Amino acid sequence: MADTAPPVEVRGLVKRYGELEAVAGVDLTVHAGDVYGYLGPNGAGKTTCLRMMLGLIRPTEGTVRLWGADPLQTVQALDGVAGFVEAPTFYPYLSGRRNLELLAAFDGGDAGDRIDMALETVELTDRARDKIGGYSHGMRQRIGIAAALLRDPKLLLLDEPATGLDPAGMRDMRLLIRRLADQGMTVLLSSHLLAEVEELCNRVAIVRKGKIVYEGAIADLKRGAGAVYRLSTTNDERALAVCRAQPGLGDIGVVHGKISFTADEPAVADLSQALIEAGALITSLAPQSVTLEDLFFSLTEGDDAVSGVAPATVEAAR
Amino acid sequence: MSAIEAAARGRVAAAPRSRPGVAVVYRWELFKLRYQKRTYLGLGAAAIVPILFVVAIHFRHHRDNGNNFAFQSYLTKSGLVVPLVLLLFGAVWLFPLITALVAGDIFASEDHNGTLKTVLTRSLERWQIFTGKALAAATYAVVAIFISGTVGVVAGSIQSGFNSVQTLSGSIVSAPKGLELVYLSLLVYLIPIATVVCIGLLLSTITRNSAAAVVGTLMISLLFQLIGVLPGLGALQPYLLSTQFNAWQGLLRQPIDWSPIVRAVWVCAMYGVPALATAFLVFLRRDVAGG
Numbered sequence: 001m002a003d004t005a006p007p008v009e010v011r012g013l014v015k016r017y018g019e020l021e022a023v024a025g026v027d028l029t030v031h032a033g034d035v036y037g038y039l040g041p042n043g044a045g046k047t048t049c050l051r052m053m054l055g056l057i058r059p060t061e062g063t064v065r066l067w068g069a070d071p072l073q074t075v076q077a078l079d080g081v082a083g084f085v086e087a088p089t090f091y092p093y094l095s096g097r098r099n100l101e102l103l104a105a106f107d108g109g110d111a112g113d114r115i116d117m118a119l120e121t122v123e124l125t126d127r128a129r130d131k132i133g134g135y136s137h138g139m140r141q142r143i144g145i146a147a148a149l150l151r152d153p154k155l156l157l158l159d160e161p162a163t164g165l166d167p168a169g170m171r172d173m174r175l176l177i178r179r180l181a182d183q184g185m186t187v188l189l190s191s192h193l194l195a196e197v198e199e200l201c202n203r204v205a206i207v208r209k210g211k212i213v214y215e216g217a218i219a220d221l222k223r224g225a226g227a228v229y230r231l232s233t234t235n236d237e238r239a240l241a242v243c244r245a246q247p248g249l250g251d252i253g254v255v256h257g258k259i260s261f262t263a264d265e266p267a268v269a270d271l272s273q274a275l276i277e278a279g280a281l282i283t284s285l286a287p288q289s290v291t292l293e294d295l296f297f298s299l300t301e302g303d304d305a306v307s308g309v310a311p312a313t314v315e316a317a318r
Numbered sequence: 319m320s321a322i323e324a325a326a327r328g329r330v331a332a333a334p335r336s337r338p339g340v341a342v343v344y345r346w347e348l349f350k351l352r353y354q355k356r357t358y359l360g361l362g363a364a365a366i367v368p369i370l371f372v373v374a375i376h377f378r379h380h381r382d383n384g385n386n387f388a389f390q391s392y393l394t395k396s397g398l399v400v401p402l403v404l405l406l407f408g409a410v411w412l413f414p415l416i417t418a419l420v421a422g423d424i425f426a427s428e429d430h431n432g433t434l435k436t437v438l439t440r441s442l443e444r445w446q447i448f449t450g451k452a453l454a455a456a457t458y459a460v461v462a463i464f465i466s467g468t469v470g471v472v473a474g475s476i477q478s479g480f481n482s483v484q485t486l487s488g489s490i491v492s493a494p495k496g497l498e499l500v501y502l503s504l505l506v507y508l509i510p511i512a513t514v515v516c517i518g519l520l521l522s523t524i525t526r527n528s529a530a531a532v533v534g535t536l537m538i539s540l541l542f543q544l545i546g547v548l549p550g551l552g553a554l555q556p557y558l559l560s561t562q563f564n565a566w567q568g569l570l571r572q573p574i575d576w577s578p579i580v581r582a583v584w585v586c587a588m589y590g591v592p593a594l595a596t597a598f599l600v601f602l603r604r605d606v607a608g609g
Binding site: 048051085086089090092102105106107 | 336337338342343345346349350353354431432433435436437438439440441442443444603605606607
């Protein structure tokens with residue numbers, strides 16, 4: 001394990017199933033201490049990519065390195081790495097404790113000493129002797145976290161960790177991830193819960209059709225998207241023509257009946273003057289806060305901007 | 319949060335460690351077998367069939383109308399004959415089926431449950447997991463055969479007594495010597511059964527479907543039997559897997575005929591080693607994309 005190597009370094013990762021290209025040249029780097037969100041619509045190749053990171057499937061092309069080691073070459077690359085892909089799975093005919101004992105035995109070292117702590121962590125001590133076949137989905141998700149904690153991981157790879165959890169469980173999961181990250185654990189998680197990712201993660205990769213369309217800090221992504229304004233006037237048709245003629249404005253369109261554009265403050269001041277001169281008096285002009293969700297949809301849905309954030313604008317943030 | 323947060327705060331930072339090996343996988347595979355219904359189905363069949371056979375002898379021996387197969391005349395004279403007759407009749411289907419119940423399931427069920435990805439992301443190499451599972455499947459087969467043999471000896475002895483037996487050459491051997499020959503026969507019978515294990519493991523790995531692997535393994539065993547009875551293919555007979563199920567009979571001749579046993583070793587290796595090697599390579603290189 002190279003101490004200087006990043007926890008996750010993926011280069012040119014491709015996975016093809018016949019004609020289907022599930023992952024189409026992914027490059028990403030997760031730095032130590034990152035809480036890294038891996039985002040994309042269903043079928044974008046997120047889970048396939050996570051499976052390759054864990055050495056479960058072989059890339060058609062490209063490389064994965066975990067702390068500098070290739071998980072396909074040796075299972076030692078997974079030392080200090082834990083997590084699950086899709087739903088965590090266990091032997092349904094064994095109890096929760098037996099499953100953890102089995103996995104601890106497969107981990108070696110002192111993993112067995114952490115079973116009680118892990119069960120307590122996920123609040124399953126009382127149900128530990130019940131067969132996992134009788135567990136609810138949320139309980140299986142929690143025992144999945146317990147199984148990960150047995151490895152005393154430095155890197156957690158979690159695929160949709162909040163899936164199937166009730167609101168309290170989701171909150172607990174969020175707090176756990178935050179706490180683990182605060183202790184120095186690096187976390188890579190895929191999620192559809194964009195608000196959660198925005199709250200938890202410092203960096204993201206957004207994947208579309210197997211390709212990364214953005215990788216970097218969320219703050220940079222938002223900054224690069226520019227300020228988005230919504231405008232209403234006494235004559236929107238004329239105002240739209242003025243906007244299109246006005247220098248310094250970009251991504252001009254109509255969203256929900258209002259004119260939408262991006263601009264900096266001096267350009268907005270000039271626009272105000274131009275609108276008055278054109279006889280289109282402003283009835284409302286408001287800057288919109290860009291959410292990760294806005295940016296996500298603009299990057300992953302078609303070529304047209306949604307919510308006034310154009311892909312071209314976001315690309316500029318890269 | 320509760321406990322999650324609290325315990326996360328208290329996590330012990332400890333580095334690995336002693337690495338687990340094949341023995342750990344083997345031990346846990348045997349442990350898992352104890353909790354699976356198919357284990358008891360197979361072992362139960364291995365134990366019950368000899369008992370049913372002895373019960374049938376008890377009610378039918380008065381209506382016996384001739385000596386139609388080896389050892390038949392001795393069925394009511396010595397219990398030691400029971401396991402040998404069972405080997406004679408159950409060789410091609412019963413014990414291969416019992417063997418396939420676990421060998422055909424041991425990888426496929428992991429695919430079905432999605433647990434393969436769970437164990438492959440721990441600290442064991444794939445070859446270690448494969449070896450541990452293969453050894454567990456083989457152990458189960460050995461246990462099943464010896465349970466069947468032992469139950470046959472006990473039930474047969476209760477019915478017909480623990481008496482001397484006649485070998486296939488016509489000589490009489492004492493009961494202790496007969497018992498020794500019974501267990502040696504079971505050992506020799508394990509040679510083709512090992513090949514069945516290998517075929518079961520191969521189908522389990524390739525099909526990823528437990529039912530298909532179990533039925534497929536049995537079908538292959540029966541297919542060999544079918545090929546053996548096809549006209550014009552008699553020359554193939556010594557090289558068929560089905561023929562090797564009878565190699566143990568060489569032990570029951572005076573002097574012992576080693577040639578069928580030696581042939582069983584290399585013929586079974588001819589089928590079993592490529593099957594096992596293919597299963598091993600497939601498992602090592604396969605994508606674990608399900609579950």
